[in-house]
Every structure is written in C-alpha cells, then in structure tokens.
Amino acid sequence: MIAPPPPSGPVPYNRDFALLLLTDMLRVRRMEEKSAELYGAGRIRGFLHLYIGEEAVAVGALHALQAHDNLVTTYREHAHALVRGMPMSAIMAEMYGRQEGCSQGRGGSMHLFDRTTRLFGGNAIVGAGLPVAVGLALADKMLRASRVTACFFGEGAVAEGAFHESMNLAALWRLPVLFCCENNRYAMGTALERSESQTDLCAKASSYGMPVLRVDGMDVVAVHEATLQAQARVRAGEGPLFVEYQTYRFRAHSMFDAELYRSREEVEQWKKCGPIHTYTARLKRQELLDEEAFLALDAQVAAEVDSAVVFAEAGSDETFESMMADVHTSGGLSR
Amino acid sequence: MSRRISYREALREGLREALLNDPRVLLMGEDVGRYGGTYAVSKGLLDEFGPDRIRDTPLSELAFVGAGIGAALGGLRPVVEVMTVNFSLLALDPIVNTAALYHHMSGGQFSVPLVIRMATGAGRQVAAQHSHSFEGWYAHIPGITILAPATVRDARYMLAPALSDPDPVLIFEHAALYNMEAELGDEEPVDIRSARLMRDGSDVALITYGGSLYKTLAAAEQLAMRGISAAVLDLRVLRPLDTGAIVALTRQCRRVVVVDEGWRSGSLAAEVMARIVEHAFYELDAPPARVCSEEVPVPYARHLEEAVLPQPEKIIAAVEALLGVSS
Ligand SMILES: Cc1ncc(C[n+]2csc(CCOP(=O)(O)OP(=O)(O)O)c2C)c(N)n1
Ligand SMILES: [Mg+2]
Numbered sequence: 001m002i003a004p005p006p007p008s009g010p011v012p013y014n015r016d017f018a019l020l021l022l023t024d025m026l027r028v029r030r031m032e033e034k035s036a037e038l039y040g041a042g043r044i045r046g047f048l049h050l051y052i053g054e055e056a057v058a059v060g061a062l063h064a065l066q067a068h069d070n071l072v073t074t075y076r077e078h079a080h081a082l083v084r085g086m087p088m089s090a091i092m093a094e095m096y097g098r099q100e101g102c103s104q105g106r107g108g109s110m111h112l113f114d115r116t117t118r119l120f121g122g123n124a125i126v127g128a129g130l131p132v133a134v135g136l137a138l139a140d141k142m143l144r145a146s147r148v149t150a151c152f153f154g155e156g157a158v159a160e161g162a163f164h165e166s167m168n169l170a171a172l173w174r175l176p177v178l179f180c181c182e183n184n185r186y187a188m189g190t191a192l193e194r195s196e197s198q199t200d201l202c203a204k205a206s207s208y209g210m211p212v213l214r215v216d217g218m219d220v221v222a223v224h225e226a227t228l229q230a231q232a233r234v235r236a237g238e239g240p241l242f243v244e245y246q247t248y249r250f251r252a253h254s255m256f257d258a259e260l261y262r263s264r265e266e267v268e269q270w271k272k273c274g275p276i277h278t279y280t281a282r283l284k285r286q287e288l289l290d291e292e293a294f295l296a297l298d299a300q301v302a303a304e305v306d307s308a309v310v311f312a313e314a315g316s317d318e319t320f321e322s323m324m325a326d327v328h329t330s331g332g333l334s335r
Numbered sequence: 336m337s338r339r340i341s342y343r344e345a346l347r348e349g350l351r352e353a354l355l356n357d358p359r360v361l362l363m364g365e366d367v368g369r370y371g372g373t374y375a376v377s378k379g380l381l382d383e384f385g386p387d388r389i390r391d392t393p394l395s396e397l398a399f400v401g402a403g404i405g406a407a408l409g410g411l412r413p414v415v416e417v418m419t420v421n422f423s424l425l426a427l428d429p430i431v432n433t434a435a436l437y438h439h440m441s442g443g444q445f446s447v448p449l450v451i452r453m454a455t456g457a458g459r460q461v462a463a464q465h466s467h468s469f470e471g472w473y474a475h476i477p478g479i480t481i482l483a484p485a486t487v488r489d490a491r492y493m494l495a496p497a498l499s500d501p502d503p504v505l506i507f508e509h510a511a512l513y514n515m516e517a518e519l520g521d522e523e524p525v526d527i528r529s530a531r532l533m534r535d536g537s538d539v540a541l542i543t544y545g546g547s548l549y550k551t552l553a554a555a556e557q558l559a560m561r562g563i564s565a566a567v568l569d570l571r572v573l574r575p576l577d578t579g580a581i582v583a584l585t586r587q588c589r590r591v592v593v594v595d596e597g598w599r600s601g602s603l604a605a606e607v608m609a610r611i612v613e614h615a616f617y618e619l620d621a622p623p624a625r626v627c628s629e630e631v632p633v634p635y636a637r638h639l640e641e642a643v644l645p646q647p648e649k650i651i652a653a654v655e656a657l658l659g660v661s662s
Contacts, residue, residue, distance in 0.1 A: 104442035113441035131398045135405020165398030329446040329501035
C-alpha cells in the first residue's frame with residue numbers, strides 16, 4: 001500500500017488547542033520510546049505493543065469526546081489511557097508490574113484500566129472489546145445517559161465474528177457506540193488484502209446499516225474534525241457510527257517481531273506522513289510555534305517521562321496475599 | 336401457605352420478582368420474549384415488562400453475552416439467557432476471558448454483576464450436540480460462581496443472591512427438571528455458598544448435583560429397603576465448592592460415591608474426590624468411587640442414551656461394590 005501524501009492543510013485551532021494536540025502526541029511518543037528502551041533494559045517485560053506512528057488517531061479522536069464518555073480499547077492502548085487523563089506514572093508503574101500501576105501491576109501494558117476516566121480496558125483478545133462496548137451503550141441507552149461509548153480496535157478485528165455480531169447488535173438496537181477502527185494495514189504480519197475478501201472496511205460497516213466515515217489517520221486535524229462530527233451524531237441518538245482511521249505503525253507489532261512481512265522502503269514512505277513532524281511543520285508555517293518553543297515543549301515532556309520512570313522504579317510489589325484476595329469483589333472465594 | 340409449582344414456574348417467579356424489585360434488571364437472550372423462552376421459562380414476561388427489559392437477541396452468543404458484561408459494567412443488572420450450555424461454547428471468550436478476569440485484572444477497579452442462565456444436561460434424546468454437561472468445566476474458572484439448582488426451591492430463590500453478587504454468576508438449569516413439581520413454602524430464601532443435605536444416612540455418602548440428584552435419591556431409597564443407609568448431599572454450588580460439607584459427610588459415612596453427569600475424566604466428580612482424599616483420606620473405609628457419564632458422545636437411541644448416563648442402578652452397584660455386598 002502506497003503512503004498517502006503527508007498531511008499539510010491548515011490547522012483551524014487557537015494556539016492553546018493546537019499545542020495541546022501536539023503536546024499529547026509528543027507525550028505518547030516519548031513515553032513509548034522510553035518504554036521500548038526500558039524493555040531492552042529488562043525493566044518492562046511481556047508483550048509491549050507500541051503506537052508509534054499512530055498517535056494522531058488517539059489524540060485527535062479522544063479530544064473530540066467528553067469526559068463522561070466510555071472508552072474500550074485493545075492491547076495497543078498506552079496512548080488512549082494517557083490522552084484520556086491517566087497519569088503517565090500510573091501507566092509506567094503498571095508496565096513495571098508495580099502495585100502503584102493503574103491495575104496494581106496485575107495487567108501490564110495490555111491491560112490498562114481506569115474507573116475515573118471510564119476506561120474499560122485494555123482487552124488483549126482481538127475483537128473482544130466490541131461486544132462489551134455494545135453492552136455499555138445498551139446500559140446508557142436504558143439508563144438515559146447521554147454518553148457515547150468509543151470502541152477502538154485494529155482492522156484485524158474486522159475478520160472476527162465478534163466484529164460482525166457487535167455491528168449488527170449495535171445497529172439493530174440503535175446504540176450510541178462509536179466504532180473506531182485503527183486501520184494500520186497489518187494484523188501482526190498479515191496485510192489487510194491477505195486476510196479480507198473485501199478490503200473496503202467502510203463497505204462492511206455500511207452493510208449493517210450504519211453511517212461510516214473514512215479519515216486520514218496521519219492527520220490529527222482530520223481525525224479530530226471527523227470524530228467531532230461522528231460523536232455528535234452518535235450522541236444525538238442516530239445510532240452507532242463507524243470511523244476508519246487510515247494509519248500506519250512505524251515500529252514492530254510487539255517486541256517479538258522481525259518485520260519480515262514488509263519492506264523498509266514502505267515504512268520509510270509512511271514515515272514521511274509521520275503525524276508529529278508534519279503537524280509541527282504546519283504549526284510553524286502558521287506561526288503557532290517556533291523551533292525554540294518546540295524544544296521547550298519537548299523538554300517538558302521529557303521531564304514528565306523521567307519522573308514517571310522514577311515513580312515506577314520506586315514502586316512496590318503487591319503481596320501475594322493481597323493479589324489472591326481480590327479474585328472476587330467480595331474477597332477470595334476459593335475453598 | 337405451601338403450594339405445588341414446577342421448576343419452570345419457580346424460575347419464572349424468581350425472574351419476575353427480580354424484574355419487579357429492581358428496574359436495572361433485564362432479561363436478554365435468544366427467544367426469551369415473543370417465543371416465550373425456549374423452555375417457556377420467560378413466558379408472559381414480555382407482556383408484563385416490555386421488549387426493552389425482556390429483550391430478544393439475534394443468534395449471536397458471543398455478542399450478547401459480551402454485551403451483558405458491558406451492560407453490567409454500565410450499571411444494569413442483566414440476566415443473560417443462553418439457550419443451552421451447548422451454545423455457550425460460542426460465548427466462551429466473553430465468559431472466560433472477559434467476565435471472569437475483569438475484576439482482578441483491572442486491579443479491583445471494575446466488577447461485572449452479571450447473571451448468565453442456561454439449560455444443561457442430557458436425557459431427552461436430543462443427541463450429542465444438545466446433551467452436554469459443561470458446568471464442571473466452568474467450575475474450573477476462578478472469578479465466577481457456578482450454581483446448579485436441582486430443587487424447585489433453589490430454582491425459585493437462587494436468582495436473588497446471584498443478582499446481588501457483585502461478580503459474574505452462572506446458573507445451570509438441568510433441562511430434564513423443568514417439568515418437575517414440588518411443594519414450596521411462602522418464603523424460603525437460600526444462600527449460594529453451601530451444599531445441602533437432602534437425606535441423612537450413615538453407611539455411604541452420595542454426593543451429587545443437578546439432574547443427577549433425583550437418580551441419586553431414588554438409589555438411596557432402594558438401598559434403604561435393603562438396609563443400607565445412604566446420605567445424599569446436593570452440592571448446589573459447584574464453585575466455590577462447599578468443601579466443609581463434603582468432608583463432614585465423608586467423616587460421617589466413611590464411604591463416598593460421587594455422581595456426576597459430566598464425563599469422567601477431569602470431571603467435577605474428580606475434583607470432589609480429590610478434596611475428599613486431601614482432607615479425609617485417613618477416615619475413609621474404602622477408596623472413593625464415582626458414577627459419571629460414559630466417555631462417548633451422547634447417543635440418540637433411547638436405550639443407548641440411558642446406558643451412558645448415571646442411573647440409579649449404576650449408583651446402587653457402585654455402593655454395593657464399595658460395601659462389599661452383592662444384590
Ligand atoms: C482472538 C485473538 N486471536 C489472535 C490474537 C493474537 N494477536 C494479537 S494482536 C494480533 C493482530 C491484530 O491486528 P489488528 O487488529 O489490526 O491490531 P493492531 O495490532 O494492528 O493494532 C493478533 C493476531 C489475539 N490476541 N486474539
Ligand atoms: Mg492492524
């Protein structure tokens with residue numbers, strides 16, 4: 001798949017909001033670069049799926065939602081948790097397996113949960129978040145909450161039965177679900193055209209009778225505008241809506257991926273559309289930012305990352321007893 | 336005032352009470368509404384509570400069980416009906432990978448107060464794909480509570496504590512029991528943590544649950560006529576198992592036969608026997624025995640189906656072997 005032209009349109013926001021988008025993309029990027037480094041150093045273990053290259057999607061989309069909306073994500077969810085408001089230190093501590101982590105160190109990178117921001121995980125089974133999102137939206141509809149449930153998943157999930165069953169149920173019951181498909185073109189090593197007889201994902205979603213939007217996921221402005229429009233329609237009671245964000249991951253699928261399935265040229269092509277440097281250039285062109293301000297911002301983000309690492313390093317281990325006593329809400333039930 | 340009602344009516348009354356008492360409760364599943372429920376459990380509820388709360392779903396076990404989880408997380412108290420345990424295999428992922436793990440994996444932040452009901456068991460000549468007993472499998476999984484109501488009383492009253500449990504509860508209704516009738520008092524609430532002694536005895540402990548309870552009671556009756564005193568324990572709750580009751584009855588009788596409609600290998604019966612061996616080994620007068628289903632797909636033909644399932648005669652034979660007596 002040929003990369004699209006790099007995003008270059010005008011940024012239609014005031015300085016504060018324009019810089020907020022940049023700051024959040026940078027926070028995600030620098031946090032993940034640091035996690036990769038810490039993985040190499042053995043501080044973080046297990047599966048680690050980086051979002052590097054895809055930052056415009058979570059940042060643009062989540063800033064279009066409201067604070068009380070529900071969020072359901074996959075295992076590639078560091079960005080979503082951070083942008084939604086989870087402290088970077090809680091994410092880092094979770095990756096370290098510390099009890100100060102958002103999930104007490106029981107979940108790790110793939111299972112970030114946060115009750116205060118209504119982040120319902122962090123699901124590492126491809127497609128499994130979709131039915132949960134449908135149910136959250138059902139509860140909101142029946143309890144008359146004006147919430148939207150945003151459900152993020154990769155294009156790989158489109159091949160799962162869970163996708164089709166959930167699309168049908170959400171459309172049939174006209175539930176307020178915003179299906180956010182992060183189409184980064186690959187499911188591990190399997191390219192979309194090698195796994196789908198119909199590669200037009202919007203066509204699949206429309207077949208369930210719901211409106212669809214396709215957006216350049218490398219362009220934070222396009223993502224934000226499309227998601228604003230989409231969430232307004234869902235919130236207004238029009239039923240579910242499907243958004244396809246066309247994006248690309250620059251790094252390996254996880255830390256165990258030799259990337260045999262794609263060429264270096266292809267990755268380099270896509271890097272030309274990188275969401276952060278293209279957006280930075282646009283801001284500079286519009287004189288919303290200069291190099292000095294950019295460097296200051298980057299330094300501020302680096303300091304946040306450093307203190308998150310310090311927090312995680314200083315964290316403590318949950319005791320075996322505490323872990324065993326929390327299988328059920330009401331305490332341990334093992335007999 | 337006591338009255339005579341069926342297991343099916345008891346389940347319906349339990350559901351109706353829950354729907355009346357708590358506006359957050361809804362029943363959803365395949366054909367629960369217009370059809371009246373596959374086993375007619377929810378018959379009439381649609382008229383009374385409307386299609387939002389008696390919610391027919393498409394044939395999408397994965398999605399509507401998963402949606403039940405989401406609805407529970409979102410503040411409702413859903414009762415999801417899966418037509419039978421056989422089709423619950425299409426919803427194993429949301430049950431095992433989502434519902435059961437959510438509380439622990441989220442560091443205790445989220446709970447899933449979801450009840451899933453389904454019919455289970457064989458004995459009606461519906462052949463291999465419709466005759467499974469997988470409740471023992473589900474009892475393997477930490478994070479969920481597994482109930483097997485075998486009595487009209489449990490059918491009537493288990494739902495309330497299941498719904499007030501903050502975590503997922505699966506209720507397995509044996510399909511052969513729906514027409515069974517029994518006397519029921521006005522108000523007989525039950526817990527969902529303990530086994531119940533259905534018949535006291537001193538020579539042998541018969542430990543069972545679900546559809547096998549009546550076969551076991553019939554066996555105990557026949558044994559009594561031959562002078563053998565058999566106690567019968569209805570496990571009721573398959574997870575967490577009431578180890579205390581199992582061990583106490585073992586100590587009392589010193590001989591045990593476990594009766595389980597599941598296949599023998601890796602069965603719930605195996606777990607019960609393991610606990611007996613762990614906790615009461617030196618008080619046994621004989622190795623514990625079990626009567627399970629034969630390890631074969633459940634056949635259609637009546638004589639063969641009867642031959643593969645636990646039956647009173649097999650239970651009696653197992654007791655006789657244990658006691659070293661012969662008929
Ligand atoms: C049901 C299931 N099957 C297989 C896997 C292994 N797996 C993990 S991620 C992944 C690829 C998913 O690709 P996609 O949905 O496009 O998301 P992306 O990783 O590209 O963000 C696979 C196959 C899984 N986690 N769950
Ligand atoms: Mg993908």
